[in-house]
Amino acid sequence: MQNGRGRRKNGSLKLSKNKSPRPPVSQSFAQSSDGEIPVRPKVSMAPVALANDPFTHEISTPATTTTTAATNPLTTNGVHTTKKLMARKQSSPMAPTFMVSAPGKVIVFGEHAVVHGKAAMAAAISLRSYLLVTTLSKSQRTVTLNFRDIGLDHTWDIDELPWNVFQQPSKKKFYYDLVTSLDPELFESIQPHLESVGKGIPEEQRKIQQRSASAFLYLFLSLGSPQSPGAIYTLRSTIPVSAGLGSSATVCVCISTALLLQIRTLAGPHPDQPPEESEVQIERINRWAFVGEMCMHGNPSGVDNTVSAGGKAVVFRRTDYSKPPVVTRLPNFPELRLLLVNTRQSRSTAVEVAKVGTLKKEHPRVTETILNAIDDVSVSAQELVESLGNGECSKETLEHLGTLIRLNHGLLVSLGVSHPRLERIRELVDHANIGWTKLTGAGGGGCAITLLRPDIKEEAVRELEQKLTDEGYAKYETTLGGDGVGVLWPAVLRNGSDEEGGEEIDQQKFENADGPEGIERLVGVGVQEKREGWKFWKRTAP
Numbered sequence: 001m002q003n004g005r006g007r008r009k010n011g012s013l014k015l016s017k018n019k020s021p022r023p024p025v026s027q028s029f030a031q032s033s034d035g036e037i038p039v040r041p042k043v044s045m046a047p048v049a050l051a052n053d054p055f056t057h058e059i060s061t062p063a064t065t066t067t068t069a070a071t072n073p074l075t076t077n078g079v080h081t082t083k084k085l086m087a088r089k090q091s092s093p094m095a096p097t098f099m100v101s102a103p104g105k106v107i108v109f110g111e112h113a114v115v116h117g118k119a120a121m122a123a124a125i126s127l128r129s130y131l132l133v134t135t136l137s138k139s140q141r142t143v144t145l146n147f148r149d150i151g152l153d154h155t156w157d158i159d160e161l162p163w164n165v166f167q168q169p170s171k172k173k174f175y176y177d178l179v180t181s182l183d184p185e186l187f188e189s190i191q192p193h194l195e196s197v198g199k200g201i202p203e204e205q206r207k208i209q210q211r212s213a214s215a216f217l218y219l220f221l222s223l224g225s226p227q228s229p230g231a232i233y234t235l236r237s238t239i240p241v242s243a244g245l246g247s248s249a250t251v252c253v254c255i256s257t258a259l260l261l262q263i264r265t266l267a268g269p270h271p272d273q274p275p276e277e278s279e280v281q282i283e284r285i286n287r288w289a290f291v292g293e294m295c296m297h298g299n300p301s302g303v304d305n306t307v308s309a310g311g312k313a314v315v316f317r318r319t320d321y322s323k324p325p326v327v328t329r330l331p332n333f334p335e336l337r338l339l340l341v342n343t344r345q346s347r348s349t350a351v352e353v354a355k356v357g358t359l360k361k362e363h364p365r366v367t368e369t370i371l372n373a374i375d376d377v378s379v380s381a382q383e384l385v386e387s388l389g390n391g392e393c394s395k396e397t398l399e400h401l402g403t404l405i406r407l408n409h410g411l412l413v414s415l416g417v418s419h420p421r422l423e424r425i426r427e428l429v430d431h432a433n434i435g436w437t438k439l440t441g442a443g444g445g446g447c448a449i450t451l452l453r454p455d456i457k458e459e460a461v462r463e464l465e466q467k468l469t470d471e472g473y474a475k476y477e478t479t480l481g482g483d484g485v486g487v488l489w490p491a492v493l494r495n496g497s498d499e500e501g502g503e504e505i506d507q508q509k510f511e512n513a514d515g516p517e518g519i520e521r522l523v524g525v526g527v528q529e530k531r532e533g534w535k536f537w538k539r540t541a542p
């Protein structure tokens with residue numbers, strides 16, 4: 001059970017209120033302006049001199065040719081960059097160690113249905129994944145994945161990877177491309193390089209490692225080049241793996257961001273970055289994270305990576321897989337008091353999604369009816385949230401949302417994606433009559449959310465929590481609606497320590513951090529909102 005600073009004492013989830021002036025209630029931000037690039041910049045990870053700041057790295061990009069102002073980081077910093085250019089020339093050829101971080105999510109309404117073109121409502125949570133990137137010296141031609149939570153520690157020789165397959169002119173993708181399906185030939189070409197991953201460990205665990213490794217290799221080979229610098233990618237997360245909180249998407253968002261930063265195709269994040277420009281960067285990260293998600297579990301809707309990349313609370317719908325989804329922000333998402341409970345029953349999203357696919361094939365009419373009913377629930381919830389002027393929630397509104405939660409869960413049960421351990425949570429909550437419960441994420445185990453009634457006694461909540469603990473459930477404490485992907489470049493933080501110039505986060509410190517609490521104490525963002533050093537691309541103007 002976590003208990004980091006800045007969390008609610010009562011252990012519930014809370015959606016941070018948008019303190020800034022609110023943008024229009026509903027705003028679609030799915031379309032990026034990537035299509036405006038007239039010339040395809042040559043993307044290469046050639047070891048050119050990288051300065052100590054990726055946010056201006058654009059000025060030392062010999063591999064980048066002319067692009068438009070809207071998408072070209074080269075043109076975003078004007079006069080300011082000239083000075084940096086002079087300094088840059090003397091800089092080390094190695095990038096400093098840096099870190100990226102991405103949040104998990106809860107799906108409040110619409111999981112599974114969203115895979116079939118229906119709407120889903122989801123919000124970022126303050127549990128996050130953290131990826132530390134350590135660049136190796138020029139002579140070290142290897143890439144290492146050190147993914148601590150799943151015991152993956154594997155090194156590949158860069159020169160032995162199937163660059164020839166990925167770099168065929170007909171296959172080569174560019175960093176701004178919209179890739180909506182995996183190329184079977186490319187996917188096939190990485191399989192031999194996955195064979196030695198997790199050799200000798202139990203098959204189940206090996207698959208988990210291979211899934212993550214496949215997402216990394218596909219992205220590395222798509223975005224990198226044979227000249228890519230050697231690096232160690234160390235990942236740790238405060239999100240439980242395979243529990244419905246979008247852990248795989250956070251891994252993909254972190255990898256995508258790290259690789260795009262390494263090839264210097266992202267502008268910012270910086271505090272005065274125009275929201276439209278931030279939007280382009282988030283979308284670029286999101287597109288490649290989606291490709292990683294496809295490697296992880298076949299048929300993702302893209303809602304998890306979208307929330308993880310951009311943060312906040314949104315309604316997501318993708319009707320045509322060859323186009324970007326429609327994403328509607330919910331700046332008025334209310335402060336909800338939610339309990340987030342983990343069954344500790346791990347499962348695979350791919351398996352649960354496939355179950356619904358099979359049901360749809362075998363019972364098309366009835367399954368479509370259920371999926372449409374879930375869509376109606378999500379749309380109804382969206383209308384309700386959008387009608388809330390200031391995010392305040394009356395008793396009636398809460399009850400309305402509660403009923404929708406109950407309905408949504410019932411529909412998911414009929415799709416066959418619940419689990420006795422999830423039903424037990426619902427039973428205990430219903431028995432105490434203190435709220436409305438639904439599974440969140442893919443189900444089949446994983447997590448449930450309970451919206452607590454407004455007038456319940458604290459004692460009743462404590463009693464329920466005790467029962468859940470006694471029966472082996474875990475409770476997570478988090479806030480909803482925080483920032484999306486963030487960057488700490490270089491990996492230096494002021495943790496209230498006396499270390500001059502801040503505390504440098506190196507491989508060893510990161511590896512030694514003790515559990516989720518230790519990670520948050522060392523590098524945590526989200527729970528501690530004003531963490532000096534971390535920067536985020538913001539979707540809305542401050």
Ligand SMILES: Nc1ncnc2c1ncn2[C@@H]1O[C@H](COP(=O)(O)OP(=O)(O)OP(=O)(O)O)[C@@H](O)[C@H]1O
Pocket residue numbers: 129147148149150207208209210211212235236237240241242243244245246247248249251296297304347348349350440441442443446
């Ligand atoms: N912390 C992590 N480190 C490395 N790989 C991870 C981590 N968390 C998740 N993964 C990868 O993602 C896979 C889990 O993805 P899955 O989609 O089943 O779960 P989830 O993302 O937690 O749930 P959901 O998609 O329902 O929100 C794992 O098998 C593993 O390959």
Ligand SMILES: C[C@@](O)(CCO)CC(=O)[O-]
Pocket residue numbers: 107110111112113114115244246299300301302303304349353441442
């Ligand atoms: C089950 C699902 O709807 C949500 C997983 O978090 C799958 C997806 O949207 O990709």
